[in-house]
Amino acid sequence: MTDVKHMKWWGWGDEGVGFHWEDKPGFASFVQYAVGLDLHTAKPASPPKLGDLTIPKSVATAAFLKTLAGVVGADDVRTDDLERVVHVYGKSFRDLARIRANVVKRYPDVVVYPDDEAEVQKIVDAAIAADAVLIPFGGGSNIAGSLEPRESEKRAIVSLDLGRLNKVLDIDDAAQTARIQAGALGPDLEAQLQAKGYTIGHFPDSFNHSTIGGWVATRSSGAQSDRFGDISQIARGMRVARPGGTLVLRSLPSTSTGPSVREMILGSEGRLGVITEVTAQVRRVAEVREVQAYFFPNFATGLKAIQEISESDAHPSITRISDGRETGFSLATSKERHGLDKFLAGTVLPTLMKSKGWAKQPGGLENIALSFIGFEGTKAGTKFSKAIVDKIVKKHNGMGVGTGPGVLFDQKKFDTPYLRDFLLDRGAVGDVSETAAPWSKLQGVYDNTIAAAEKAYESIGIKGWIMAHQSHSYASGACLYFTFAFVGGKDMIAEYNVVKAAIQQSFIDNGATLSHHHGVGVEHSPWMEQDISAQGVAVMKGLFASTDPKSNLNPGKILPVGGEPLGGTAAKAAPAKKAPAKTASKAPAKAAAQAAPTTKAPATR
């Protein structure tokens, strides 16, 4: 029987698991300020009951269900409505809103719960033999539309839930690698590792509800990536159930054996098969782990400091800085003290900030930026790194405020995913969009994306909110993570699409990628050609077409199948304009060498 832990959260409306605004004293006034929603008067709408939804009959044939039951047992082949609804989507605003609006046309026809890799392999082969569609399901926390069935799909759709494959199989103490089953959720695998003195060192916001298989399938990145790397570096070995057999990539530190199949599985979102096992780089639990907080007069200054830290001899585990808006949000919703004034009250901080002239800068103290820098390792190593960081912070007119506010970081980390449901209950939209760009372009990406979102809000006549932070530093650049919210008008899904499309287009136009760690799914695929060029899309399409000729493996994700337009048949957030011609018109030769201006804008669907 179904006993996977994540089921609880997915019984939607179960707000109790997650977000309690009453526990966050400044939250209500912040929401009022940001999007004009009065939480004290807003009556929460009840999400629909299961019986309210229009769920078409499963098209899985009795023969196919019997075959599946022969593999996993009849109890673990599920066609009931709850299972089908729980597995239809991920957890983005679009996912939740469409279920609530009862506009979902296509649900998986059957959900199966294999116990081990051998059963997964048999399900894959059975699905291919029956010409069924297979969608692997890990924690279901995806927000890019990587799980949703194509509306046009006529064949039986199998949702393959990997929740039972949740064990750390063994640990290589010398290589510090662990063989972990793909369906293991963050907390489960971390508990098993910690029991042996290790940590995974990968903590995405979705940690509580995402699996290592999902991390690999979407190229996830976690809070401590500065030190431990993205999942693309952490995942050394893999096993993938493919039609006809299991693909086995042994755990190797590095290899020079042609185009990297490992890096093809990474980010493949089920299109190359079902990931069953990952051999991950793990780390011995560190002597010291601390998150230091710093304030900068504003985001631009802090960003320069972070860049200098990333170039320095310091090796922090986390580098992050919030813009003025997100800083305000963080302080307003801290459990301890809420609101900037109250946060600062009784401390020397206001005096210090004023003495540094921060109150007199444009925007005043509203623009101050809160930064978290994490240190992890030996006492000597963290001390060495921290001394370098402190010096750089000082040089950039920032100030350290100790580890106290660091609790804000840990406290909020895994909280935000629940916020979408909470807001939706009150008619409001909240979601996130993130990217990465070279250091030279990061400030431009930030400025222009804020402007693009505000212009989008204006175009639909809605008071909207957008805030951002930088995180995940690399030698050549970093990630920018935007959170946006607004109170829905006539058609909140359409409104969301306008805002989201404006943000994504701004990423591309300003030299950033369409996603740093959330994957592509169907929501980002309209921009694939603008990101990796038409030839890049052609190569990737060729890979999918040749390895899955009948499109049985999660078809339409990342790229559409056959002649379908980019973005597939379901996504509505799409580029509203052609690829920018500005670089081409300025200096044709140079631009041709730098940009991908020959790429036509994909069809708007």
Next chain:
Amino acid sequence: MTDVKHMKWWGWGDEGVGFHWEDKPGFASFVQYAVGLDLHTAKPASPPKLGDLTIPKSVATAAFLKTLAGVVGADDVRTDDLERVVHVYGKSFRDLARIRANVVKRYPDVVVYPDDEAEVQKIVDAAIAADAVLIPFGGGSNIAGSLEPRESEKRAIVSLDLGRLNKVLDIDDAAQTARIQAGALGPDLEAQLQAKGYTIGHFPDSFNHSTIGGWVATRSSGAQSDRFGDISQIARGMRVARPGGTLVLRSLPSTSTGPSVREMILGSEGRLGVITEVTAQVRRVAEVREVQAYFFPNFATGLKAIQEISESDAHPSITRISDGRETGFSLATSKERHGLDKFLAGTVLPTLMKSKGWAKQPGGLENIALSFIGFEGTKAGTKFSKAIVDKIVKKHNGMGVGTGPGVLFDQKKFDTPYLRDFLLDRGAVGDVSETAAPWSKLQGVYDNTIAAAEKAYESIGIKGWIMAHQSHSYASGACLYFTFAFVGGKDMIAEYNVVKAAIQQSFIDNGATLSHHHGVGVEHSPWMEQDISAQGVAVMKGLFASTDPKSNLNPGKILPVGGEPLGGTAAKAAPAKKAPAKTASKAPAKAAAQAAPTTKAPATR
């Protein structure tokens, strides 16, 4: 006209450019000891003159040559014998020996020298239109058979020499990235970078004769990879001329846009198109650069120390340790003092080593292992790292001997590639084979590979030599680099194949990969299925087949085309036995989860 620098070296027999054994006083006695060759009496054989070679007539049609001349100009379309011979192969023993033996059946039919990316694109499109075969040529230093034409090829073969694309186009100072044309040789691009205060930080042994495009195409790794990463991390953006258009991957610090096309181009050896430009992570020239030398009683102990260093807070740029044999070789051939005894003479080292009991260990002082650890960065950072390294060395009974012997490292770095020609002139075979494995398996890979090579020598009744070093440390493991040599008997190519195959098979059998940084070509492809599993090969084959349906792009490299056996039609070093069944027989369930035992041994060709 042809003026690319590497031409000089490739006029074979031009020994003067490279290796002078008379300058290395201990070299002759070392060679006598290792492979029984007396350099004082050995008369160097003259390599064949160009006129001695049987070079079939070019099959390129006049119409096709005219088309090419229309792109690059008639002077840069070359069909003369010298150009065709220079471009037929790389620089492995097999390559040189086959030309010397005049057994080469197939030469490129035409060599073209484009001036820029636009010309490269036109050549690619013209080759596809004419159903010709295209082989990109960078520095020509490949030793895996990545350049050789298939013997069975009936179509016209174009060698596309990228030597004219040798410029650093521009530098992004904030992102510290440089746009570099693919044909730029190591010294050329480094000089252009150094003029602006930057370094590429990538120094493979082939540096003087290899290009950044070649590094990317073969997944190269350089001496300072511990700090700066392999080329797979350094190469952030790429441009690739493909049939129908240029693939453009913008320079991004990280991205989550599906299977990585960037990581497909990496290691693609021309099979996905012609790399024309790379945006590389560069670094500001460091305040401190030093290579410290250490001695350990033996290789096994030193390897443990290196592993501990890689886990520590130290961040060296180079970690390397030679086994006893290579240590002997290094000391024997040092310019300053030659031979262990002479190296140690007049120093306190012998007394110190004896006081540590090294003379009494099995093998005595013959087993001592020389290690080089490189430090690069700020004064404070390198000091911090060195203090940690020194402590770990001491703990493992090693001793530091300062930066003096570090000159050995720099002195030898780019020397060895010339050794093959030198040895061949005297009837001896010398080549290298390298791999990577988890720390837990490294000692086993070393022991069993030495044993496998010695068994192979015994089987062919030849006194052979093999020595090794570890280099390139990662969190989970490291690279092992073997050098082997022997005096040829009846058929030195056949003898080479026996030894090389024994070494490669040992890598696979002991949990290592078939190559860490030399690529696959045709020489390593017979083991591809054992390395990445049958399904891995199927996925990669699908990628090539779908993106190059008529096999025009360097066909047969990495994997054969169509139904050809692994290893193609030319390679003779191939697995002599089936994949090991030992793990499967011991503990079937566990082994099935760990190994790739379903993989059948590839056909022996």
